[in-house]
Amino acid sequence: MEKRWFISMLLLAVVAGASDAELKVQVQLKSGKNFAGVLLERSGDNLSFQPSGAEAPVPVPVASVESLEFKFSESGLSETDRLFGSGDYEQLRSVLDENLPPFLPYAEIPSNLQPKLSQWLAATYWSGRYDQVLKVAGIAAKTRTATLAREALFYSMLTFLEQDGAARVKPFLETKKGAGLFPEGSAPRLYVQARILQLEEQYIPAMRIAADLVANHGRDADWAPQAELLCAELYFKTGRPESANAVLESIQECYASPLITKKAAAIAAQNRTENE
Structure with missing residues (x-):
């Protein structure tokens, strides 16, 4: 209960502190009308929107909005697609942490913000900021977008694995909801299953699932x-250091992402330390 309350307070603090920015946007109303202008703030169920050329803002009920299209090219978010594509999650997370807060009061309105939230989830988890993942997942879940909600749950599960082990995650995967969100053979399910077995020190079964993941989702x-x-981690655990080192060398050669190459180097270093 305390943990859930703390996450809620963090979320409220972020959103409350982000409501005074002016954001260039295209507003599509459910009536079919389209307006370019600036979002000034959100107050409850109303947006303060100043259309281009208008002398003063007008209130726009959130319920009347079909979608928003933010002008990211004029913000620090213009580079996030490139950073995500290169796998530079640490830099991506830093950029998103700094530039996303002004947009968060509008997160649940359909918009081109949703892909940025997806990137934020991935970057926060893969850069190892597990203490922040649940906060970001809570924001992403507010969008009520099915794909983003599934991603929020997935990264929450990975975070629970890191923090608490398999006790909370394994039963969920076996439920009807878990099977529906993460079908058999899907990349997220295979990855989580392999990680659960790794934590349970069942390295051979984990290796088989990880091999399926590479074979079926390697592209x-x-x-x-x-x-x-x-x-690579599982090869080391199953006493096959030559195979592990071959995989790590391949990773260093094939991926430009500094985070991925850094993780590969850390796995190799940990194995050397354990065998000294």
Whole structure:
């Protein structure tokens, strides 16, 4: 209960502190009308919106808005697609942490903000900021977007694995909801299953699932490097250092992401330390 209350307070603080920015936007109303202008703030169920050329803002009920299209090219968020594509999650997380807060009061309104929230989730988790993942997941879940809600749950599960082990995650995967959100054979389910077995020190079964992940999702840029890193860890655990080192060398050669190459180096260093 205390943890949930703390996360809620963090979320409220972020949103409350972000409501005074002026954001260039295109507003699509459910009536079919379209307006360019500036969002000044949000107050409850109303937006303060100043159309281009108008002398003063007008209130716009949130319920009347079909979608928003923010002008990211004029903000610090213009580089996030490039950073995400290169796998530079640490830099991406820093950029998003700094520039996303002014947009968060509008997070649940359909908009081009949703892909940025997806990037924020991934960058926060893969850069190892587990203490922040649940906060970001809570914000993402507010959007009521099915894909983003699934991603928020997935990264929350990975965070629970890091913090509490498999006790909370394993039963959920076996529920009807868990099977529906993460079907058998999907990359997220395979990754979580392999990580659970790794934590339970069932390294051979974990290796089999990790191999399936590489074989079936090896062309997926979001999953290939993470799957290969997991395989390297499991090769070390199953007494196959030559295979592990071959995978790590391949990772260093094939991926430009500084975070991925840094993780590969850390896995190799940890194995050397454990065997000294």
